[in-house]
Amino acid sequence: MTRAVLTGIDGSPQSEAAVRWAAEEAVRRGAVLRILHAWPWLSAANVEGLPAGGLRPAALRALADAAEEIRRAHPGLSVETAVVGDDPADALAAAGEDQELIVLGSRGLGGFSGLLAGSVGLAVAARATVPVVLVRADGTAGPGGPGADGPDRREIVVGVDGHHAADAVLDFAFTEAARRGARVRAVHGWDLVPVWTAPGWVPPQVDLAVQDGSEQAALAKALTAARAAHPNVEVIAETRIGGAANAVVAASAGAELVVVGRRDRLHHPLGIRLGPVTHAVIHHSAAPAVVVPHD
Template sequence: MGHGIVTGFDGSARSEAAVGWAAADAARQGEPLRIVHAWPWLGSAWSDGPAAAPHRGALEELEGLADRLRGTHPGLDVVTEAVADDPADALLARAAEHRLVVLGSRGLGGFAGLLVGSVGLAVAARSTTPVVLVRDGAPAAPAGAADRPEIVVGVAGESSAAVLEFAFAEAERRGARVRAVHGWEAVPFWTAAGWMPPQEDVELRGAELMDVLTKALAPVRAAHPGVEAVAETRTGGAAHALVAASAQADLVVVGRRQHRLGTRLGAVAHAAIHHCTAPVAVVPHD
């Protein structure tokens, strides 16, 4: 695992929110922050044309933003970098050298993107390093809805080990608690009122899944004994359960399977990114 945080900036409010969140997290952990501005035509003949105006403005904002961050977080090591490259490729090339990638996200309808709307999606789907997507308006240093911040993590079988480790490690760093959620669909049956699940079956299946979830949490709880953790199962499916549980979360953690055909995110990750108001961490796993 690399060290420090890399984030992208394109002059938009969404990317500025992501940079602010990344700076607060880097300062909290005593890690360096690298801010990347990527522009395909940087340094070329295009840099003097009309298409370069947003790029020049973003560079000026980038330097001003870095100065403000150093003032807000004294001692924070901030490095800025402007590169002539596709934004997604530039960020992916630097991802492996860092612990975390942080990018802006529109949520509810798409990704902010750096110059193009697909950058956040492309990086989250292809990065071997966890990617956090931050919505515009998200606080740079969330305080949680209660006395302690909370991290919500979606749990889906044995493949969740790496996702759980990330969630518990982040909770340990932040002094947060973990809410581990498993969502499932109840099998309905037909009545005069329509399709309904038998209540006794729901309760039995819920108890069985809670036992499985508790066992899945045992190793990571043992590895992080100081982290308070709550386990819960919810009906309505994995995506619905995760979004519902995240209403007051400071960070939502979902998994993304690696080595799949293509570079697509799963349905649960998409639901979290589009519908959770909290920042969403997408964690790759085998």
């Protein structure tokens, strides 16, 4: 099977940034780059009608222009393009089943600055069977290196549940770090769980130093297999009090990638299957966010 990185383009600055990012990743992986443009009006049933009769040639021209730009930047890269007459999220999720990676642009939601993902990105990240990367367009923390206030070397941040670690998430983070010559910052966020008493909910009486030592031990155990599989990857194991999402978002400044997991068995009546931590991280991460599905 041909190794490929899939990306989608819709003419927005976010999707253009995603195509460039995907091209660099395809070169890094020795894979084919596949660029897809999807919209329901581009279906075969609508090609002869209006407005699709004019839209399909325009879509083809946009794809050709994007492919030509990528080929000029990466002469040895194989680039394939396709137009699909379907809902973008449906088309990308379906086309991504046989790919190594899906890379999508991201845009803010509801006018709130700092929000990362749009509706298509969220839908694909929630449904895809392969890792999905969400790339922002402003370049503040792109794939080329750390930000101005970030670490002094290349770094992949991975969120780790020290008590229920996901092997697929850790393997992706460590493999990508090895591929990029980066180190891994494994972050485990924890918090105090309030207890119910007669006056109401109150913080538990816990020795924070002792509890943090316990969390550090759990994180070290969770990283054992990944460290053994990637002995040449430098690892920083970090625990932070304040919750998992806050910990990972705080660590994302200056990172090349932030890697989080999505449980395949996590279902929602509307079909979205992103847990609260992953949902928060992909909205607020300062770096491109990768959502890795796992059991």
